[in-house]
Structures are given as C-alpha cells and as structure tokens.
Amino acid sequence: MTGHPVLYSFRRCPYAIRARMTLAYADVPVELREVLLKDKPPAMLALSQKGTVPVLALPDGRVIDESIDVMRWTLGHRDPNAWLTQGDYGDRDPLITENDGRFKTCLDKYKYADRHPEHPPHKYREEACSFLRELEWRLSEAPWLGGQQEGFADIAIFPFIRQFAGVDRAWFDESPYPHLRRWLDSLLDHPLFKAVMAKHPPWTPGQTPVIFPEDT
Ligand SMILES: N[C@@H](CCC(=O)N[C@@H](CS)C(=O)NCC(=O)O)C(=O)O
Structure with a gap:
C-alpha cells in the first residue's frame, strides 16, 4: 500500500484517458x-461490479467508478487553471452529455462497422457528423471549447474525437472541420496527453506500485 488512491485504468480507453489527463494536470x-x-x-x-474502467479507490474506502466523477474529484483537490468553471458551462457543458451519449453510440458503430452490417460505415460516420459540426462551430469562435484556455469539456471530449479521427484519418484530414482538426492536433501534441500514454504492463497483486503522475 502506498497511501495513494488506486486507479484501475486501461491505457487506450477514452474514459480512462480523460481521468488520467485530469490527474496529471492537477x-x-x-x-x-x-x-x-x-x-x-x-x-x-470487488470494488465496482460493473467492471468498467476507470475505477478510483480512495484511502477512506470510497470508490469512484465514473470517469466524469474521477475528473471532478481530482479537480476538487487542485484546479490551477479553473477547468471546472471554464467558459459558460465548465464541467456541465451539454456537449459532454452529447459526447458520452449519442456521439459515443455512433462512434462505436463507425469503429466496429463490421459488427453492424445493417448500414455501411459512412452512414454511421454521417450520423456522428452532427456532433462534429457542433464542435466545429464552437471551435470557430474560440481556440478551446470553453474559450481561450483548455478546460473540462476539451479533456472530457478529446479522447473520443481522437478515436473517431483514427478510424479513417485520411477522411478526417479532408473533412470540412478545420477548427476541429487544429484542436485535435494540439491536444494530441499536448504534454498532458503525452504524459498519460506511457505503457505499463498489466498490474499483478504484490508488484512494485506504479505511481502516476510520475515524480519529475
Ligand atoms: N461511464 C463509464 C464508462 C467506462 C467504460 O465503458 N469503459 C470501458 C473501456 S473504454 C470499459 O471498461 N468496458 C468494459 C469492458 O470492455 O469489459 C465511465 O465514464 O467511466
């Protein structure tokens, strides 16, 4: 035991990425x-029967098993650039609800189109595009979703747009969403993203603990 909270995570999971980026930022x-x-x-x-990551187990016995709640808990400790109150909506941005709901459903069908043969992949992509258009509009007004600085919504939504763009990057590069591309590329290049994508072997009980973010 290290005395630190324990985070169960999966490197490529977009929910876990947003939790880790927030922990690294704070x-x-x-x-x-x-x-x-x-x-x-x-x-x-044993901590969370629903079996999704991330799961954060706190030293006082509390368990947080929703990534948005892990972000909020983390920012309750330290939030140097005021992510929680960025822009008009802070952590209550309606775009986050849409991302986690309708957009995520379309993204999964687009990404795994072979499992959804009722329609060709471009149909799922087209359905997802209504969300991309909303992001594009917001990002044409300001560099980040919440305004002049990155904030909660950017980090909550970015890992999902990363996945979407990765399905067919050539299509994404030609798509009519230049502001979204600029936003995605700056987050892909962001030190916080780089900090959270280090590879770690799967955890085994009793191993030497991996402390994240690493002490620098
Ligand atoms: N609403 C949850 C969703 C988390 C989620 O679905 N994570 C995926 C990985 S990206 C997962 O653990 N899926 C369980 C599985 O694949 O067995 C959250 O925001 O934390």
Missing part, C-alpha cells in the same frame, strides 16, 4: 494499475 498522485479488459482483476471487480 498533479494528484495515484497508484496506477493497468488492467486487461478481458481479464479484469478480482480486486477491481
């Missing part, structure tokens, strides 16, 4: 336990 240390989704550790399932 510089709140946790013990990071990388999970294999097809072989989840019993210790994690």
Whole structure:
C-alpha cells in the first residue's frame, strides 16, 4: 500500500484517458494499475461490479467508478487553471452529455462497422457528423471549447474525437472541420496527453506500485 488512491485504468480507453489527463494536470498522485479488459482483476471487480474502467479507490474506502466523477474529484483537490468553471458551462457543458451519449453510440458503430452490417460505415460516420459540426462551430469562435484556455469539456471530449479521427484519418484530414482538426492536433501534441500514454504492463497483486503522475 502506498497511501495513494488506486486507479484501475486501461491505457487506450477514452474514459480512462480523460481521468488520467485530469490527474496529471492537477498533479494528484495515484497508484496506477493497468488492467486487461478481458481479464479484469478480482480486486477491481470487488470494488465496482460493473467492471468498467476507470475505477478510483480512495484511502477512506470510497470508490469512484465514473470517469466524469474521477475528473471532478481530482479537480476538487487542485484546479490551477479553473477547468471546472471554464467558459459558460465548465464541467456541465451539454456537449459532454452529447459526447458520452449519442456521439459515443455512433462512434462505436463507425469503429466496429463490421459488427453492424445493417448500414455501411459512412452512414454511421454521417450520423456522428452532427456532433462534429457542433464542435466545429464552437471551435470557430474560440481556440478551446470553453474559450481561450483548455478546460473540462476539451479533456472530457478529446479522447473520443481522437478515436473517431483514427478510424479513417485520411477522411478526417479532408473533412470540412478545420477548427476541429487544429484542436485535435494540439491536444494530441499536448504534454498532458503525452504524459498519460506511457505503457505499463498489466498490474499483478504484490508488484512494485506504479505511481502516476510520475515524480519529475
Ligand atoms: N461511464 C463509464 C464508462 C467506462 C467504460 O465503458 N469503459 C470501458 C473501456 S473504454 C470499459 O471498461 N468496458 C468494459 C469492458 O470492455 O469489459 C465511465 O465514464 O467511466
């Protein structure tokens, strides 16, 4: 035991990425336990039976198993650039609800179109585009979704747009969303994103703890 909160996480999971980016931004240390989704550790399932990552276990016994709540808990500790109150909406931005709901459903169908043969992939992509248009409009007004600085909505939504763009980057590069591309590229290049994508082998009980973010 390190005395730090324990974060069960999966490197490529967009929900876990936004949680880790927030922890790295706030510089709140946790013990990071990388999970294999097809072989989840019993210790994690004992904390949260729904079996999704991220899961944050606090030293006082509380368990936070929704990524947005992990972000909020983290920012309750330290929020140097006021992510929670960025722009008109802060952490209540309606774009986040749309991202996590309708857009995520379209993204999954677009990404795994072979599992949804009722329609060709471009149909799912077209459905997702109504959300991209909303982002594009917001980003044509200001560099970040909340205004002049990056904030909660940017970090909450970015990992999903990263996935979307990655399905067919050539299409994305030609798409009529130049502001969104600029925004995505600056987040892909962001030190916070780079900091959270280091690779770690799956956690095994008793191993030397991995502390995240790393002490620099
Ligand atoms: N609403 C949850 C969703 C988390 C989620 O669905 N994570 C995926 C990985 S990206 C997961 O753990 N899926 C379980 C599985 O694949 O077994 C959150 O925001 O934390």
